[in-house]
Amino acid sequence: MTTGIAVRATTLADGRELLYFDDADTTLGPERAVDARTLDARPATATMRQDVLTGDWVSIAAARQHRVNLPPAELDPLAPQTPANPSEVPSRYDVAVFENRSPSFGPALAGDGARGDAPLADDAPRGLDDLAEFGFGRRRTSVGRCEVVCFSPDHAGSFGTQTTSRARTVIEAWAHRTEALSALPGIQQVFPFENRGEAIGVTLHHPHGQIYAYPYITPRTQRLLERIEASGLGAAFFDRLLEHELSDERVVLRGAHFTAYVPYAARWPLEVHLLPHRHVPDVAALDDAERDELAPLYLRVLRGLDALYDTPTPYIAAWHQAPVHAARDRVRLSLQLTSPRRGADRLKYLAGSEAAMGAWIGDVPPEQQAASIREAIERVGEIR
Known part of the structure; x- marks a missing residue:
């Protein structure tokens, strides 16, 4: 990478992938703390159902109901971990990207969705031709990936409040993740986005965006x-x-x-x-x-x-x-x-x-x- 932006990959306590993207002018060292939390198994991958009125697929992701809603700064789940705040990111960071704990689209694994060598789910999508077929009561596993992109370790802000150097790091993270997610089996489209403001429905004030990797081409x-x-x-x-x-x-x-x-x-x-x-x-x-x-x-x-x-x-x-x-x-x-x-x-x-x-x-x-x-x-x- 010619920009001077470093990428450091690790995993969280439940096996989810975490990547640190260090600014070109970072003041951070290369060391990163280990996530020592004890976490429950990942939720089962959601199921998507076909709407026969439009042909669209709707992911039913009940685990999203348990997301944190507008926590105080001292309990920010996207801030670096402290003894009083066992957040999702173990170390101080510039930009961090990790797999969502309650995703709308998740791993194509059987059972509880925990990582390992579990077989593919029987009802995983079988390609675009399969998803284009019509039928009442059709369903498939919501195979894909949802990632959180933290623009800063600070509790408040948005993309627009970042420095030019930090914005450039986020762009590098989007590019890196677009390429990596596009290479995953079954992924048909990758979508980086940012929701900003409570009027949009944001549940965390922390400056962040998301990336969805879909098993279909979006409507x-x-x-x-x-x-x-x-x-x-x-x-x-x-x-x-x-x-x-x-x-x-x-x-x-x-x-x-x-x-x-x-x-x-x-x-x-x-x-x-x-x-x-x-x-x-x-x-x-x-x-x-x-x-x-x-x-x-x-x-x-x-x-x-x-x-x-x-x-x-x-x-x-x-x-x-x-x-x-x-x-x-x-x-x-x-x-x-x-x-x-x-x-x-x-x-x-x-x-x-x-x-x-x-x-x-x-x-x-x-x-x-x-x-x-x-x-x-x-x-x-x-x-x-």
């Missing part, structure tokens, strides 16, 4: 593939999209390798998409120059959203990546950043038309959105 990506096919543009689809966005007043920030813009048909009161100028299917395919630019550019976008009002803006930051085994020459990496915030003290709630019918009504003209966000980003200034 959103399937619909994108249908639109690319219908356009007749094939591999030129995203080049045409970028050309269209660059010609409009909705661009909010442009670099040598990326452009951020409010999309033409924005659904949310605040919505920004970020698109690389070169075709890359996922974060792992970005070269060092692109990753180096992405860190400060993305920070400016996020800090610009926070500069719109006196309090931090809630959002979902979703990194849409190409499927692992299909359409990699057609689907380009893109960030889709959305927020329900439509005013200093007002949120957009998905009501009947959006939630029930998927028929969206935008509250703010995209051109007006873009002007406000552009002005806020200018107030933030350059980030080094």
Whole structure:
């Protein structure tokens, strides 16, 4: 790795994988403490059921009901362990990534899901053709992986509050994990994301994101593939999209390798998409120059959203990546950043038309959105 960012792999007490990513300018040494906790066996891998009305697969992950909800700082499960706080990360760290203890998608093992040489579950997905079939009462094991990405050892913050060096480390972690998870058997798509703010449903204030590795191509990506096919543009689809966005007043920030813009048909009161100028299917395919630019550019976008009002803006930051085994020459990496915030003290709630019918009504003209966000980003200034 030419960046100077070091990766150190270990395991937690129950066998889950943990990786430390050390900043290029880290002050940490190479030693890491051992996780000496006594933990229960991992929960059984969830089961997913097919919705015959849409063909979508829904993972029923009951273990998620036991997640910690907004704990005080002294009991933060993502902070480094202390004698009084037996958290998930044994050592002080810069960035840490580990397997979720209560995942929506988990190991394809029989029994209680504990690690070992247990056989594959009988109802594990048998590929995309199997999942595309139709039938009442169809179910499969929710085979996949869910990881937590801790952006900092600090209790409070978000990606946007990190330094440029730390942001670059997180980008390296996303790339590393995208490549590693894509190589796992049965994985069809990898999705890094960050949920920020209680208005989004966040249950931990600690600055963190997640990565899901799915056993199917997600419904959103399937619909994108249908639109690319219908356009007749094939591999030129995203080049045409970028050309269209660059010609409009909705661009909010442009670099040598990326452009951020409010999309033409924005659904949310605040919505920004970020698109690389070169075709890359996922974060792992970005070269060092692109990753180096992405860190400060993305920070400016996020800090610009926070500069719109006196309090931090809630959002979902979703990194849409190409499927692992299909359409990699057609689907380009893109960030889709959305927020329900439509005013200093007002949120957009998905009501009947959006939630029930998927028929969206935008509250703010995209051109007006873009002007406000552009002005806020200018107030933030350059980030080094």
